[in-house]
Amino acid sequence: MQRPGLPRARLGRLLVGMSQQPPSDGWKHTGVRVVPGDQLDDNTPQTPGMHRAAAIDRARVGAQKLWAGTVHIHAGAKTGPHHHGPLESVIYVVSGRARMRWGERLEFVAEAGPGDFIYVPPFVPHQEINASPGEPLSCVLVRSDSEAVVVNLDIDPAEPPEGVAWIDPIHRPAR
Numbered sequence: 001m002q003r004p005g006l007p008r009a010r011l012g013r014l015l016v017g018m019s020q021q022p023p024s025d026g027w028k029h030t031g032v033r034v035v036p037g038d039q040l041d042d043n044t045p046q047t048p049g050m051h052r053a054a055a056i057d058r059a060r061v062g063a064q065k066l067w068a069g070t071v072h073i074h075a076g077a078k079t080g081p082h083h084h085g086p087l088e089s090v091i092y093v094v095s096g097r098a099r100m101r102w103g104e105r106l107e108f109v110a111e112a113g114p115g116d117f118i119y120v121p122p123f124v125p126h127q128e129i130n131a132s133p134g135e136p137l138s139c140v141l142v143r144s145d146s147e148a149v150v151v152n153l154d155i156d157p158a159e160p161p162e163g164v165a166w167i168d169p170i171h172r173p174a175r
Helices: 008-015
Strands: 051-056 067-073 089-095 098-102 108-112 117-120 126-130 137-143
Touching: 067 126, 098 117
Parallel strands: none
Antiparallel strands: 051 067, 067 137, 089 117, 089 137, 098 108, 098 126
């Protein structure tokens, strides 16, 4: 698949030299890894109100540039304010309703439901809230480094927060 805006010849030059000799096991134990959902690692930095479990990280599979796992928030619960340092985070909502607050005083808010993705840039103070009083919130979380960084913050939140809708910068509606 060709990346938009990248000539095929240049893409080919980028891929030259990116192969690697197979390891002594022929990739059997050092290639693809499947981590069963019932074998996730709870020994990861936690934020009050949330339970994280690691599936993919450096220690478990040798990941060099990402961390992936699950996040569960009980019905009606919310996390403490926090950020993830220089890491980017992507959250995919599997079930439930997520309410995200962010900003220096958590002054902005948006909601996401099953099938929605949430992007959290580096150093952005934020708080995950389960917007449902009767259903747990379950998500898949991916971060841009193999180490889980969590910096818990003491923030007095602004009330009420300002709702922010996502505006697609690429696919703008026709006028």
